[in-house]
Amino acid sequence: MSPDRRTVLKGLAAGGVAVVGGGLxxxxxxxxxxxxPPTTTAPPPPDSRSTxxxxxxxxxxxxxxxxxxxxxxxxxxxxxxxLDGRVPERPGPMLGVLAAQAEADHATGDLVVxxxxxxxVTEVRAAALYAV
Amino acid sequence: xxxxxxxxxxxxxxSADVCILGAGAAGITLARELEGAGLTVVVLESGAETLExxxxxxxxxxxxxxxxxxxxxPATLDSVRLRQLGGTTNHWAxxxxxxxxxxxxxxxxxxxSGWPITRADLDPWYEAAHPVLGLGPYRxxxxxxxxQEGAGEPLIDTPLVRTxxxxxxxxxxxxxxxxxxxxxxxxxxxxxxNAVDLxxxxxxxxxxEVRAKTLGGVEFSVGDPTVxxxxxxxxxxxxxxxxxxxxxxxxxxxxxxxxxxxxxxHFAVPAAVAATGNDxxxxxxxxxxxxxxxxxxxxIKGEVALTSEAVRDRGxxxxxCQLVVGAYAQERPRxxxxxxxxxxxxxxxxxxxxxxxxxxxxxxxxxxxxxxxxRVRLGRELDPLGMPRVExxxxxxxxxxxxxxxxxxxxxxxxGRTGIGRLQVTPGTIRFERTDGIRPYVGGLAVDxxxxxxxxxxxxxxxxHMCTTRMATDPAEGVVDADLRVHSVDNLYVAGSSSFGTAGxxxxxxxxxxxxxxxxxxxxxxxxT
Numbered sequence: 001m002s003p004d005r006r007t008v009l010k011g012l013a014a015g016g017v018a019v020v021g022g023g024l025x026x027x028x029x030x031x032x033x034x035x036x037p038p039t040t041t042a043p044p045p046p047d048s049r050s051t052x053x054x055x056x057x058x059x060x061x062x063x064x065x066x067x068x069x070x071x072x073x074x075x076x077x078x079x080x081x082x083l084d085g086r087v088p089e090r091p092g093p094m095l096g097v098l099a100a101q102a103e104a105d106h107a108t109g110d111l112v113v114x115x116x117x118x119x120x121v122t123e124v125r126a127a128a129l130y131a132v
Numbered sequence: 133x134x135x136x137x138x139x140x141x142x143x144x145x146x147s148a149d150v151c152i153l154g155a156g157a158a159g160i161t162l163a164r165e166l167e168g169a170g171l172t173v174v175v176l177e178s179g180a181e182t183l184e185x186x187x188x189x190x191x192x193x194x195x196x197x198x199x200x201x202x203x204x205x206p207a208t209l210d211s212v213r214l215r216q217l218g219g220t221t222n223h224w225a226x227x228x229x230x231x232x233x234x235x236x237x238x239x240x241x242x243x244x245s246g247w248p249i250t251r252a253d254l255d256p257w258y259e260a261a262h263p264v265l266g267l268g269p270y271r272x273x274x275x276x277x278x279x280q281e282g283a284g285e286p287l288i289d290t291p292l293v294r295t296x297x298x299x300x301x302x303x304x305x306x307x308x309x310x311x312x313x314x315x316x317x318x319x320x321x322x323x324x325x326n327a328v329d330l331x332x333x334x335x336x337x338x339x340x341e342v343r344a345k346t347l348g349g350v351e352f353s354v355g356d357p358t359v360x361x362x363x364x365x366x367x368x369x370x371x372x373x374x375x376x377x378x379x380x381x382x383x384x385x386x387x388x389x390x391x392x393x394x395x396x397x398h399f400a401v402p403a404a405v406a407a408t409g410n411d412x413x414x415x416x417x418x419x420x421x422x423x424x425x426x427x428x429x430x431x432i433k434g435e436v437a438l439t440s441e442a443v444r445d446r447g448x449x450x451x452x453c454q455l456v457v458g459a460y461a462q463e464r465p466r467x468x469x470x471x472x473x474x475x476x477x478x479x480x481x482x483x484x485x486x487x488x489x490x491x492x493x494x495x496x497x498x499x500x501x502x503x504x505x506x507r508v509r510l511g512r513e514l515d516p517l518g519m520p521r522v523e524x525x526x527x528x529x530x531x532x533x534x535x536x537x538x539x540x541x542x543x544x545x546x547x548g549r550t551g552i553g554r555l556q557v558t559p560g561t562i563r564f565e566r567t568d569g570i571r572p573y574v575g576g577l578a579v580d581x582x583x584x585x586x587x588x589x590x591x592x593x594x595x596x597h598m599c600t601t602r603m604a605t606d607p608a609e610g611v612v613d614a615d616l617r618v619h620s621v622d623n624l625y626v627a628g629s630s631s632f633g634t635a636g637x638x639x640x641x642x643x644x645x646x647x648x649x650x651x652x653x654x655x656x657x658x659x660x661t
Contacts, residue, residue: 051478052478052479052481052482054475054478055474055475055476055477055478055479055482056478056479056482058471058475059471059475059476059479062470062471091482092481092482095482095483095484096482096483096484097484098483098484099483099484099485099551100484102483102484102548103549103551106545106546106548106549107549109545111541111545111548113541113557114470114471115469115470115471115556115581115584116404116470116556116557116558116561116579116581116584117471117476117544117554117555117556118541118544118545118547118548118554118555118556118557119476119479119480119548119554120483120548122483123479123480123483124479126479126482126483127479
């Protein structure tokens with residue numbers, strides 16, 4: 001018998017992330033002959049799932065599932081005064097004007113949890129503008 | 133010196149000023165401190181210098197409560213503790229950092245909380261523990277270590293969420309201190325020696341005899357010790373006190389039915405993923421620094437933890453997280469259902485946050501609330517020495533899970549407030565998917581939001597056994613006092629994590645060594661003069 005804790009916990013580590021009790025070490029499982037891990041400095045690859053427009057629609061739709069009464073463009077614009085009553089056609093550069101309001105949400109606890117994501121109500125309402 | 137109890141003549145009655153039961157981290161620390169103090173010290177260690185299966189089998193017991201570990205791979209009581217010289221340090225991971233200030237405080241949200249000592253009381257002993265454990269300076273702030281190493285960066289540092297540092301050195305107390313114990317003049321360590329009963333004097337005030345046995349059948353005793361210290365671990369300490377029932381049917385120190393109760397573990401929960409604007413290489417330099425370090429060397433590793441202010445003011449249990457860092461470009465958790473990291477990161481960037489550069493995976497270590505129904509008992513089965521085997525009934529409550537959710541949400545809130553990133557609280561929803569066998573980290577994770585169950589996610593554990601003879605000023609709330617003395621027995625002390633007042637979120641060995649140093653000082657100054 002060899003009651004080694006690493007053996008005990010082997011199964012806790014499905015996929016190679018080992019959780020070692022006594023210190024809760026997260027160990028990278030890599031055999032000596034394995035090639036080194038990929039570099040972390042390569043440029044980001046294209047990500048079809050995360051174009052800003054698609055992402056806004058996805059997040060906004062999910063928010064409106066929980067808050068259907070907010071599926072109202074006028075209401076949303078009223079809650080986002082920095083947008084001056086207009087929905088930006090190029091959301092990437094234009095929604096940055098909401099940064100201060102989003103930060104204030106965290107200070108005041110105006111948070112929304114969507115699928116576990118901890119988000120400010122401002123950013124999800126901004127997203128909802130593209131989902132109504 | 134080190135002797136084998138199997139070589140003793142049957143009926144031998146040893147004498148000693150101090151009798152220490154157990155030669156693990158606490159017992160060896162106590163013995164080393166008492167060497168040279170003009171006292172005779174006998175240490176009874178169940179194991180030998182290496183692990184022997186028949187001796188290790190004495191640790192076998194039954195778990196009748198919550199599953200120890202994850203349901204698909206439960207642990208057993210004889211696999212998480214080791215009976216050999218050096219005890220369970222023979223397979224510990226060596227993580228050391230002090231308990232936080234709040235861990236010692238009375239917290240209205242945590243019933244029975246509060247130690248009879250403060251963090252400030254323990255600070256000098258924490259510092260004194262560093263040479264014992266082979267650690268570096270008494271510094272656990274990232275500023276110091278990043279300055280020393282010249283690399284790395286913290287994730288966050290706010291009044292509510294801090295970046296801290298573990299010092300790591302997996303020092304095995306047996307091999308490390310074996311020669312010192314062998315050469316000791318005042319200390320005699322008996323291997324293969326199992327304490328089976330503590331006998332009191334006629335008045336019932338003092339332990340006057342420690343009865344012991346070997347698996348080979350030798351029965352012997354230690355007579356008239358001035359002090360007896362039980363240092364057998366968080367499960368065996370209450371077991372011996374409960375089993376010493378020949379004069380007190382409920383066991384020693386158990387007048388209030390507290391011995392063995394309040395058994396605490398550390399929950400280990402894959403709790404969250406995040407996208408942040410940090411440079412992943414800089415984060416890795418601090419949070420994964422131990423990965424490339426040479427075995428046996430002092431290592432450091434960052435953690436993200438709730439501050440004492442957060443725990444105190446929000447009524448939370450302590451919580452700290454280790455991180456696995458991936459480059460956002462290549463490694464990010466896949467969403468099986470619900471919103472994915474890419475969507476959220478894109479929206480965060482559009483609304484003014486920095487573009488994501490890192491993907492993070494949070495492994496939380498969380499404090500368990502004190503629960504009198506979580507307990508160590510004696511089972512019906514007897515071991516070969518005639519001792520009842522241990523029965524562990526580990527119980528936790530919804531409050532434990534709720535506090536993890538709330539604590540992680542607070543970390544997510546702070547990451548968002550500071551513009552560092554966005555965090556998904558995902559306990560119980562993370563799946564590991566080995567991808568290419570090279571770096572199965574964040575890139576090998578998938579998150580299934582549909583599987584989220586905030587009241588039923590699995591709680592892994594840290595194999596840290598605590599609070600079963602907890603420290604308290606009031607005998608109605610704890611088994612030992614601030615000096616680790618059993619309230620109802622004049623010369624009986626309990627060392628180790630069983631005497632912690634609460635469990636905190638820090639790994640226990642560093643604190644139990646500090647407490648052992650403090651106890652040795654107390655005994656020399658106040659008791660054994």
